[in-house]
Amino acid sequence: MPKYADLILTIINQSNLHLTAEDIYLQLKAQNSKVALATVYNNLKSLCEEKKITKLILPDQPDRYDRIARHDHLICRHCNAVSDLFLDDISDQLQAQLPIQISGYDLKIHYTCPKCSSKGLR
Amino acid sequence: MPKYADLILTIINQSNLHLTAEDIYLQLKAQNSKVALATVYNNLKSLCEEKKITKLILPDQPDRYDRIARHDHLICRHCNAVSDLFLDDISDQLQAQLPIQISGYDLKIHYTCPKCSSKGLR
DNA sequence: CTAAATGCAAACTATTTGCAACGAT
DNA sequence: ATCGTTGCAAATAGTTTGCATTTAG
Numbered sequence: 001m002p003k004y005a006d007l008i009l010t011i012i013n014q015s016n017l018h019l020t021a022e023d024i025y026l027q028l029k030a031q032n033s034k035v036a037l038a039t040v041y042n043n044l045k046s047l048c049e050e051k052k053i054t055k056l057i058l059p060d061q062p063d064r065y066d067r068i069a070r071h072d073h074l075i076c077r078h079c080n081a082v083s084d085l086f087l088d089d090i091s092d093q094l095q096a097q098l099p100i101q102i103s104g105y106d107l108k109i110h111y112t113c114p115k116c117s118s119k120g121l122r
Numbered sequence: 123m124p125k126y127a128d129l130i131l132t133i134i135n136q137s138n139l140h141l142t143a144e145d146i147y148l149q150l151k152a153q154n155s156k157v158a159l160a161t162v163y164n165n166l167k168s169l170c171e172e173k174k175i176t177k178l179i180l181p182d183q184p185d186r187y188d189r190i191a192r193h194d195h196l197i198c199r200h201c202n203a204v205s206d207l208f209l210d211d212i213s214d215q216l217q218a219q220l221p222i223q224i225s226g227y228d229l230k231i232h233y234t235c236p237k238c239s240s241k242g243l244r
Numbered sequence: 245c246t247a248a249a250t251g252c253a254a255a256c257t258a259t260t261t262g263c264a265a266c267g268a269t
Numbered sequence: 270a271t272c273g274t275t276g277c278a279a280a281t282a283g284t285t286t287g288c289a290t291t292t293a294g
Contacts, residue, residue, distance in 0.1 A: 003274070021259080036276045041259060043274095057179050062258060077225055087219055090212070097209055100233050103199055108228040109216060125249070143284080158251045163284060165249095184283060 004028070004035065005043045012053050018064035018082050058082060070104075076113035078121045085109065126150070126157065127165045134175050140186035140204050180204060192226075198235035200243045207231065 011024055019027075025040045044065055047053045056064040056073070058080055072085040087107070095102055112121055133146055141149075147162045166187055169175045178186040178195070180202055194207040209229070217224055234243055 005274090034276085038260075038277075039275055042261095045260085055181060057181060059177060059179055074222075075228075085220075087216070094209065094231060098207075098231075100196075102231050102233045104232045106197075106230040106232070109220075109224050110226045110228070111222055111224045127249090156251085160252075160285075161250055164286095167285085 004039055005047060007032070008040065008043050009047060009052055012047075012065050013067050016084065018056055018066055020062045020064055022062065024065070056082065072107040072109065074113075075108050075110055076116055077110045078112060078116040081113050081115070083113075126161055127169060129154070130162065130165050131169060131174055134169075134187050135189050138206065140178055140188055142184045142186055144184065146187070178204065194229040194231065196235075197230050197232050198238055199232045200234060200238040203235050203237070205235075 007028060008024055011027055012019065017023075021037065021040050021044055024044070025035060025037045028035045028040065044053070044055075048055050048065075052068065054066050054068055056066045058064065058075065061080060064082070070089060072087050074083045074085050075081070090107075091102065091105065094105060129150060130146055133149055134141065139145075143159065143162050143166055146166070147157060147159045150157045150162065166175070166177075170177050170187075174190065176188050176190055178188045180186065180197065183202060186204070192211060194209050196205045196207050197203070212229075213224065213227065216227060
């Protein structure tokens with residue numbers, strides 16, 4: 001039986017959603033029947049420390065976990081829904097403006113998602 | 123006596139630090155002697171909703187509160203220390219790559235702060 | 245007099261920890 | 270037999286809420 005760390009990594013890498021610890025827990029339970037939520041949290045924490053996944057921290061909601069491949073995020077300014085975005089890497093451009101060595105960046109773009117937009121929110 | 127909302131807004135606008143609710147609470151107590159931490163939280167929440175301040179959410183530490191004027195942040199990849207950064211506004215550049223209307227962005231640049239750097243961390 | 249602002253304690257949520265039990269080498 | 274992995278319950282941290290009280294207009 002594979003360790004949970006591997007199962008969890010696979011779930012995150014195969015998903016294009018942004019799963020919370022709870023989502024992952026439920027998904028594991030559906031497959032595997034017997035996991036503790038704490039085990040999911042512990043494994044997620046280890047995976048982050050090993051830089052095999054990243055934590056996506058968003059306002060007013062539990063943390064989400066994401067694959068490591070560089071990409072940006074669109075965040076709805078009203079409901080905080082998240083989606084992925086693959087823009088040009090601007091590391092070089094940023095680096096050119098800075099006297100220190102940068103190791104990466106995190107770009108969240110705010111907008112109004114279609115759902116909120118259709119409710120008249122701007 | 124001014125309302126706490128105003129006092130808090132002033133504290134945040136006058137500080138170039140990134141204060142936590144607790145920091146603000148302590149600062150108010152020092153000036154004013156009698157506030158409840160919950161009142162600080164309630165006011166911070168309202169101020170965010172009114173978009174008079176923004177919440178700065180960082181990994182593994184309490185939320186911090188920041189003035190609204192657009193700027194970016196440098197985050198130490200090791201100790202998560204934050205500092206301000208005033209880079210060129212890239213809204214137009216981002217907008218040009220996107221089919222939807224954006225309303226702003228949040229850019230965090232990761233690096234190794236001097237303190238961590240001097241400890242040999244890279 | 246009424247509505248908004250405050251204080252306090254309790255509630256809540258997300259996450260972490262301590263520790264005993266388990267399972268694979 | 271040992272060491273890393275897991276489950277469970279309890280602890281923790283940060284934040285929010287309910288409600289009675291105070292304050293301001």
